[in-house]
């Protein structure tokens with residue numbers, strides 16, 4: 491499986507070791523995502539990390555995140571359905587400083603969003619799954635916060651989505667957590683009012699919308715145009 495070249499950043503401006511942002515690898519790093527999910531306040535953190543490890547073991551993780559033509563995704567659909575497609579578009583990133591992992595980010599296609607168009611058939615579901623990425627968790631260990639590590643993780647997630655020609659990346663956060671709205675804004679995201687839904691019709695050829703959980707707000711960043719979306723998601727035969 492090809493992998494993207496690692497990205498480096500120096501958030502500490504020479505005061506500490508530079509931080510490396512790279513894809514997570516190996517079972518231990520996958521299982522560590524339990525911690526990143528927990529720090530981000532997600533339920534089901536243990537199960538989510540085990541699922542990630544299983545996808546990695548099966549060689550499915552991030553298999554279709556390196557840009558290029560899309561037939562691979564359509565054949566993934568043939569081999570393992572939407573679950574395989576979601577796995578192939580899942581990114582698990584880690585931040586490494588001085589040989590230690592100090593943060594993580596996981597993002598994947600939002601399958602419940604894609605299933606909103608299930609009545610229109612499998613290609614409509616594939617269209618949404620291929621053209622959206624939702625950030626599920628982003629977290630940095632407390633002693634390394636405030637040095638740009640979170641921004642570096644988010645930046646690499648956006649760059650990966652761009653390479654995969656995904657036109658919109660988004661996520662949600664608990665609006666009661668002080669500073670998170672500012673963090674996402676500082677990282678260039680558009681932040682919605684708590685409770686406001688996000689309609690994707692400007693970015694996708696599908697009338698889907700994401701309604702945040704109670705007390706949550708959304709952040710998102712458009713990366714492309716609807717015309718390109720329709721073009722890039724046309725199945726090849």
Ligand SMILES: CC(C)(COP(=O)(O)OP(=O)(O)OC[C@H]1O[C@@H](n2cnc3c(N)ncnc32)[C@H](O)[C@@H]1OP(=O)(O)O)[C@@H](O)C(=O)NCCC(=O)NCCS
Nearest residue numbers: 529530629630635636637638639640641663669672673676
């Ligand atoms: C949110 C989190 C990932 C941010 O990581 P981080 O490495 O501390 O963030 P960065 O240092 O990259 O910050 C980037 C920008 O956001 C700002 N920022 C970060 N946290 C902030 C806060 N709590 N309040 C206000 N601004 C904040 C920084 O000041 C910086 O701004 P600037 O450089 O433009 O001045 C980290 O605080 C964390 O792990 N929190 C716990 C987990 C969590 O809540 N995750 C989000 C769940 S949706």
